[in-house]
Amino acid sequence: MKKSSRRSKLRPTSSMVKQAVFNMLGDIEGKLFIDLFAGSGQMGFMAMERGAKVIFVEKNRKLAQLIKEKGGNAKVSDAIKFLESFESSPDIIFADPPYDYQNYKKLIEVALKKLSKGGIFILEHRKNQNFEAEKVKTYGDTALSIWRKEDDECGLSGDL
Numbered sequence: 208m209k210k211s212s213r214r215s216k217l218r219p220t221s222s223m224v225k226q227a228v229f230n231m232l233g234d235i236e237g238k239l240f241i242d243l244f245a246g247s248g249q250m251g252f253m254a255m256e257r258g259a260k261v262i263f264v265e266k267n268r269k270l271a272q273l274i275k276e277k278g279g280n281a282k283v284s285d286a287i288k289f290l291e292s293f294e295s296s297p298d299i300i301f302a303d304p305p306y307d308y309q310n311y312k313k314l315i316e317v318a319l320k321k322l323s324k325g326g327i328f329i330l331e332h333r334k335n336q337n338f339e340a341e342k343v344k345t346y347g348d349t350a351l352s353i354w355r356k357e358d359d360e361c362g363l364s365g366d367l
Contacts, residue, residue, distance in 0.1 A: 220250055220303060220331060224346050228301065228329060231344075231353070235259045238298035239323075243286040243314075248274040250301050255279070259299070264289045287317055296323035303331040311338060315354075322356040329353050 220228075228250070229235075236258030242251030245263040247270065255261045263281040265271040274281035282289055286302065287310060300318045304311070311330075315338060318328045330338065330352045334345045340352035 219247060221346065221349065224331065224349055224351065225250065225253060227344060227346060228351065229253060229257065231329075232299065232327065235299065239295060240299045240301065241290075241293075241297045243289070243300060243302040243318075244304045245274060245279075245281065246270060246303070248277060248279050248281070250303070251279060252277065254299070254301075262297075287313055290317045290321050293321060296321060296326065298323050298326050300326070300328045301331070302329070306333050311336075319354055319356060324356060326356045327353065328356070 235254060238259045240251065240254040240259040240261045242248065242254070242261060242263045245251055245265040248263050251261040251263045251274075261280065263271070263274045263279045264284055264286055265274060265281055266283065266285055268283050271281040271283045286304070300322060302314060302318065304314065311332070315328070315330065322328055330340070332338070332350055332352065334348055334350040336350070338352045340354055342353040344351045344353070
């Protein structure tokens, strides 16, 4: 099991959570997947293995460079600024901000606006936080809040 050091502040997504996310998403071949707060890029690389087109967004230049060296399309940017300037509508946005992140409300708002119709936004966070998602799944200390964009309104549909 990987440990995250205090110095790196990386908090890798657990195997159980990764498996849950990709089981929930099903077939993502050909889908546009954005991995926000990518860190080591493990979620995005798993999406690539499943045939998705992936954009990794990581503010830390060294981590973004490591993603590029592994073959990922990494953008060095703040997640919200990236989404606000991104001109396409992704099918899936996965965000795993640091647990002390201060802009959850804005992140959720911008991600839901940016998604394509039927798109899915998954936010990984501490289980004691509530973002009023219509679907929340808990795995130990971690929770996934999940939204599906139906039309211009944001809400959950289907069997996520």
